[in-house]
Amino acid sequence: MQRSPLALPFPSLAPIAGVRIGTASVPYKQWTRDCVTLIELAEGTAVAGVTTRSQCPSPEVELCRAKLPGGRARGLVVNAGNSNAFTGLSGRQAAEAQAARVAERLGCDPAAVFSASTGVIGVPLPVDLALAGVDQAHARLGQADWLAATHAIGTTDTFPKAATTSAIVGGTRVTLVGIIKGSGMIAPDMATMLGFIFSDARISPALWQQMLAAAVGPSFNSITVDSDTSTSDTVLAFATGAAGHAELTSMDDPGADALAAALADLCRQLALLVVRDGEGASKLIEVNVSGAVSDASAKRVALSIANSPLVKTAIAGGDANWGRVVMAVGKAGEPADRDRLSIRFGDTLVAQQGAVVPGYDEAPVAAHLAGQEIRITADLGLGPGRGRVWTCDLTHGYISINADYRS
Amino acid sequence: MQRSPLALPFPSLAPIAGVRIGTASVPYKQWTRDCVTLIELAEGTAVAGVTTRSQCPSPEVELCRAKLPGGRARGLVVNAGNSNAFTGLSGRQAAEAQAARVAERLGCDPAAVFSASTGVIGVPLPVDLALAGVDQAHARLGQADWLAATHAIGTTDTFPKAATTSAIVGGTRVTLVGIIKGSGMIAPDMATMLGFIFSDARISPALWQQMLAAAVGPSFNSITVDSDTSTSDTVLAFATGAAGHAELTSMDDPGADALAAALADLCRQLALLVVRDGEGASKLIEVNVSGAVSDASAKRVALSIANSPLVKTAIAGGDANWGRVVMAVGKAGEPADRDRLSIRFGDTLVAQQGAVVPGYDEAPVAAHLAGQEIRITADLGLGPGRGRVWTCDLTHGYISINADYRS
Numbered sequence: 001m002q003r004s005p006l007a008l009p010f011p012s013l014a015p016i017a018g019v020r021i022g023t024a025s026v027p028y029k030q031w032t033r034d035c036v037t038l039i040e041l042a043e044g045t046a047v048a049g050v051t052t053r054s055q056c057p058s059p060e061v062e063l064c065r066a067k068l069p070g071g072r073a074r075g076l077v078v079n080a081g082n083s084n085a086f087t088g089l090s091g092r093q094a095a096e097a098q099a100a101r102v103a104e105r106l107g108c109d110p111a112a113v114f115s116a117s118t119g120v121i122g123v124p125l126p127v128d129l130a131l132a133g134v135d136q137a138h139a140r141l142g143q144a145d146w147l148a149a150t151h152a153i154g155t156t157d158t159f160p161k162a163a164t165t166s167a168i169v170g171g172t173r174v175t176l177v178g179i180i181k182g183s184g185m186i187a188p189d190m191a192t193m194l195g196f197i198f199s200d201a202r203i204s205p206a207l208w209q210q211m212l213a214a215a216v217g218p219s220f221n222s223i224t225v226d227s228d229t230s231t232s233d234t235v236l237a238f239a240t241g242a243a244g245h246a247e248l249t250s251m252d253d254p255g256a257d258a259l260a261a262a263l264a265d266l267c268r269q270l271a272l273l274v275v276r277d278g279e280g281a282s283k284l285i286e287v288n289v290s291g292a293v294s295d296a297s298a299k300r301v302a303l304s305i306a307n308s309p310l311v312k313t314a315i316a317g318g319d320a321n322w323g324r325v326v327m328a329v330g331k332a333g334e335p336a337d338r339d340r341l342s343i344r345f346g347d348t349l350v351a352q353q354g355a356v357v358p359g360y361d362e363a364p365v366a367a368h369l370a371g372q373e374i375r376i377t378a379d380l381g382l383g384p385g386r387g388r389v390w391t392c393d394l395t396h397g398y399i400s401i402n403a404d405y406r407s
Numbered sequence: 408m409q410r411s412p413l414a415l416p417f418p419s420l421a422p423i424a425g426v427r428i429g430t431a432s433v434p435y436k437q438w439t440r441d442c443v444t445l446i447e448l449a450e451g452t453a454v455a456g457v458t459t460r461s462q463c464p465s466p467e468v469e470l471c472r473a474k475l476p477g478g479r480a481r482g483l484v485v486n487a488g489n490s491n492a493f494t495g496l497s498g499r500q501a502a503e504a505q506a507a508r509v510a511e512r513l514g515c516d517p518a519a520v521f522s523a524s525t526g527v528i529g530v531p532l533p534v535d536l537a538l539a540g541v542d543q544a545h546a547r548l549g550q551a552d553w554l555a556a557t558h559a560i561g562t563t564d565t566f567p568k569a570a571t572t573s574a575i576v577g578g579t580r581v582t583l584v585g586i587i588k589g590s591g592m593i594a595p596d597m598a599t600m601l602g603f604i605f606s607d608a609r610i611s612p613a614l615w616q617q618m619l620a621a622a623v624g625p626s627f628n629s630i631t632v633d634s635d636t637s638t639s640d641t642v643l644a645f646a647t648g649a650a651g652h653a654e655l656t657s658m659d660d661p662g663a664d665a666l667a668a669a670l671a672d673l674c675r676q677l678a679l680l681v682v683r684d685g686e687g688a689s690k691l692i693e694v695n696v697s698g699a700v701s702d703a704s705a706k707r708v709a710l711s712i713a714n715s716p717l718v719k720t721a722i723a724g725g726d727a728n729w730g731r732v733v734m735a736v737g738k739a740g741e742p743a744d745r746d747r748l749s750i751r752f753g754d755t756l757v758a759q760q761g762a763v764v765p766g767y768d769e770a771p772v773a774a775h776l777a778g779q780e781i782r783i784t785a786d787l788g789l790g791p792g793r794g795r796v797w798t799c800d801l802t803h804g805y806i807s808i809n810a811d812y813r814s
Contacts, residue, residue: 056737056745086733086745088762121730122763231737309716310809317810323528326493330463330638338463338493355495356529395810399803402717403724 004183006276006284006372006392007159013146013177014164016198018042018240021144023152024136026129028081028119034152036133039076039196040106040141042240047073047114048209050216052233058085059092060115063099064234067111071205073238074108077134078153078194079117079125080181085231087124094125101131105138116194116234118155118181150179153194156401157183157277163269167201167262169255170245174201176262180270183225183277193220195235195270201259202241203248210251211260212237212267219267222299222389224306225278237263275390280397283315284373289387291380297334298380298387304332305376312394315374320365322350329378340381345369411590413683413691413779413799414566420553420584421571423605425449425647428551430559431543433536435488435526441559443540446483446603447513447548449647454480454521455616457623459640465492466499467522470506471641474518478612480645481515484541485560485601486524486532487588492638494531501532508538512545523601523641525562525588557586560601563808564590564684570676574608574669576662577652581608583669587677590632590684600627602642602677608666609648610655617658618667619644619674626674629706629796631713632685644670682797687804690722691780696794698787704741705787705794711739712783719801722781727772729757736785747788752776 019041023034049068051061077098084091095115103110117125144152150160162179182193197212212235220235241247248256276284287306292298305311308328314321322343329336342352346368349357368374374393426448430441456475458468484505491498502522510517524532551559557567569586589600604619619642627642648654655663683691694713699705712718715735721728729750736743749759753775756764775781781800 052737053740054734054737055739055741055743056733056748083730086730086748086758086761088746088760090762121728121733122758124762231734309805313806313809316806319810321528323490323493326463326528327461327638330459330461332462333460334462336462339495341463341493351493351529353495354493355497355531394806396803396806398716399720399723399801399806402720403726403802 002158004158004277005282008273008276010147010160011162011164013162014175016175016177016240017200017242018045019198020142021149022137022141023144023148024133024140026133028079028129031081034148035080036137037078037149037152038102038134038137038141041073041075041238042242043074044241045073046071046203046205046208046239046241047236048205048212049234049236050212052231054231056086056231058083058117058232059095060084060117061232061234063095064114064236067114070111072112073114074112075102075106076196076236077102077113077115079130080153080155081119082117082123082125083119083121083232084117084125085121087122090124094127094130097127098130098134101134105134114236116232118192118194118232121231146177146179153179154181156279157181159277161270161273161277163266163273165262165266167255167258169201169248169259172243172245174199174243174259176266178266178270180274182274183279193233193274195220197237197266199239200243201239202243202245203239203259207248207250207256208237208239211263214260215264215267219264219271223271223275224303224389224391225275272390275392278392279401280395281392282395283393285315285391285393286375287389287391288375288377289380291382292385292387293335293383294385295387298385299389301329301332301334301378301380302387302389304328305378306389306391309394312391315369316393316395318366318369320345320350320362320369325376325378335382336380337382342379342381344377346375409565411565411684412689415680415683417554417567418569418571420569421582423582423584423647424607424649425452426605427549428556429544429548430551430555431540431547433540435486435536438488441555442487443544444485444556444559445509445541445544445548448480448482448645449649450481451648452480453478453610453612453615453646453648454643455612455619456641456643457619459638461638463493463638465490465524465639466502467491467524468639468641470502471521471643474521477518479519480521481519482509482513483603483643484509484520484522486537487560487562488526489524489530489532490526490528490639491524491532492528494529497531501534501537504534505537505541508541512541521643523639525601525639528638553584553586560586561588563686564588566684568677568680568684570673570680572669572673574662574665576608576650576655576666579650579652581606581650581666583673585673585677587681589681590686600640600681602627604644604673606646607650608646608655609650609652610646610666614655614657614663615644615646618670621667622671622674626671626678630678630682631710631796631798632682679797682799685799686808687802688799689802690800692722692798692800693782694796694798695782695784696787698789699792699794700742700790701792702794705792706796708736708739708741708785708787709794709796711735712785713796713798716801719798722776723800723802725773725776727752727757727769727776732783732785742789743787744789749786749788751784753782
């Protein structure tokens with residue numbers, strides 16, 4: 001798979017105290033690369049998480065949902081190449097058996113072991129391989145770094161995606177590292193997107209969950225590649241507490257706002273990396289909608305634009321086809337008035353009050369569209385509502401990748 | 408543009424008494440073919456219509472909406488190559504001027520002149536060309552046949568699309584002919600789809616509208632090519648009354664049910680022709696959903712499957728990727744239970760009760776997917792709700808057509 005032209009270099013990432021990584025190679029697919037990732041987390045690690053809203057989630061997602069209220073994690077196992085979704089009882093049993101093996105190896109309660117799987121839907125996770133992967137990865141704990149883990153959780157990803165931020169909490173610098181995979185079947189809410197965030201912050205599970213829940217709206221739930229929502233989407237955040245500051249339990253605690261901001265920034269960085277690896281993407285598109293009757297309405301209009309195949313193909317072709325933006329605003333089902341609508345590409349006002357601007361000069365728009373980062377702005381002229389989403393263009397690459405993915 | 412592999416031959420169509428057609432060539436685009444169609448309708452013709460639900464409709468759509476309550480039509484003018492949508496006051500004035508010219512030529516009230524335009528959005532209809540087109544087409548009234556009109560209303564269509572049905576009303580055979588254009592920006596409710604239906608039936612405008620409104624649900628509002636809804640979608644139905652039977656005014660009148668059935672059948676045929684010309688389509692896909700909690704829920708799930716880029720690319724690749732169907736069911740936001748869901752491709756049960764069927768044999772599925780007409784059936788196992796929609800696969804052809812349509 002050719003590396004996305006929108007790829008960013010892998011960042012320099014510090015280790016997080018209390019986190020040990022091992023990876024393993026088992027033949028879920030005809031891959032030679034590692035595809036099982038085991039992460040050991042220090043005693044007392046707080047966990048927070050959000051999962052897909054699909055009505056047909058994978059057993060791993062169901063297990064995460066069941067375990068998250070416990071608030072504590074000791075282990076994470078990730079399988080790439082097989083999503084184990086829609087595999088009935090045998091899939092559920094395989095996921096439980098693998099988590100049990102992790103618990104056995106780490107000497108912890110299976111309720112503190114989280115799992116995630118990504119890949120083909122409908123093929124039960126082969127339990128023997130899943131267990132062998134745990135054993136092999138456990139034997140190699142501490143030998144893998146963030147880059148190795150990022151590679152091992154990937155599927156159709158064309159580049160490894162990770163980010164880092166930090167915050168000062170109680171005079172101590174805490175670090176956040178996030179790794180993520182996903183490049184297709186990406187839409188709010190969550191996509192075939194697995195994201196794992198690690199920090200040495202010391203924080204109560206309830207507050208950590210509150211921070212994560214606030215962070216996902218303008219990040220993971222504001223991106224779309226193809227409007228398709230996966231059965232397996234999962235973002236888990238782990239805080240080992242190794243930084244040693246006083247435990248944060250409330251947003252009023254000193255440093256809580258800094259940590260929340262760092263987490264939100266990390267989530268936004270990670271989400272944008274997923275769009276940058278959108279299947280077949282050649283351009284990153286930011287859609288801003290203002291002037292809507294509410295923020296929720298603005299976001300729905302922005303998603304209508306971002307999910308429109310005709311808008312996305314126009315951008316792919318470098319075509320300043322703002323008429324398709326009008327179409328997408330019109331079809332969103334949200335309050336809109338054609339004669340108050342204005343549209344910009346980049347910084348150039350293209351249309352306002354129901355028509356193209358007088359003396360419209362396409363040259364600066366064409367120059368903007370020739371770049372890799374495209375901004376489309378629609379102001380509805382009705383109210384104070386604002387929303388922003390990110391997507392990518394729709395190209396031949398998307399078809400090539402998806403018309404023969406499973407075979 | 409290469410003819411769709413799903414194209415059907417143009418049918419043999421009888422003239423409809425009370426309908427005269429003329430076409431004209433004016434340079435809305437660099438086309439040499441005719442692109443203005445004028446249709447004269449006999450005195451007393453009843454008209455019914457449905458238009459896009461877009462919040463940003465074209466002035467032609469607004470004019471149709473304003474005139475439909477009058478119930479009578481004497482003329483129809485159709486422009487191809489320029490949709491006149493989102494063109495502000497000048498577009499509105501151009502549409503009004505063109506309708507006025509038609510009224511002048513036909514000697515009728517402008518309120519009885521209907522118009523529709525299709526093509527690029529955002530470029531005002533050049534009023535001089537629009538008037539010249541009317542004059543030229545008027546001079547040629549009676550010289551064009553259904554095939555000529557079908558060609559003249561087309562844009563990216565790769566084959567001319569028309570159908571015919573008939574019914575016995577009061578001992579008289581009445582004929583229905585429909586012509587339609589559209590191949591992209593197609594989604595419920597209405598698409599860049601212009602459809603015109605003509606009959607010699609004698610019927611009150613109110614009953615004709617009631618019949619059309621009933622017919623569009625399982626036809627035009629059950630197809631999707633790319634989930635994009637046009638600003639210009641219009642279906643108009645004209646009944647000249649020339650067949651001479653007693654006027655139908657109620658569904659209880661003899662023959663009313665036969666006419667309604669013939670109209671519904673015609674609409675379904677026309678809608679399917681649009682899907683057969685879906686941009687880049689290589690396969691026609693029928694999606695049936697049963698076992699939903701309601702018919703409305705079933706249709707929403709069916710549309711979620713039919714609009715999924717991942718399902719559509721899988722079918723393009725001949726890939727029996729039922730996992731993507733599970734994904735699309737799950738993302739629909741409708742009640743669904745993974746463990747009661749069953750899925751068929753063609754006649755073959757692939758998955759049930761949350762997992763692939765024991766001993767699943769992909770061979771008959773692969774054979775079905777190698778054909779041109781694909782059936783996907785999902786039974787949700789929850790209730791009596793049923794729904795059916797049609798779509799086409801998503802191929803490189805769609806990208807090629809839409810990444811350079813405007814330029």
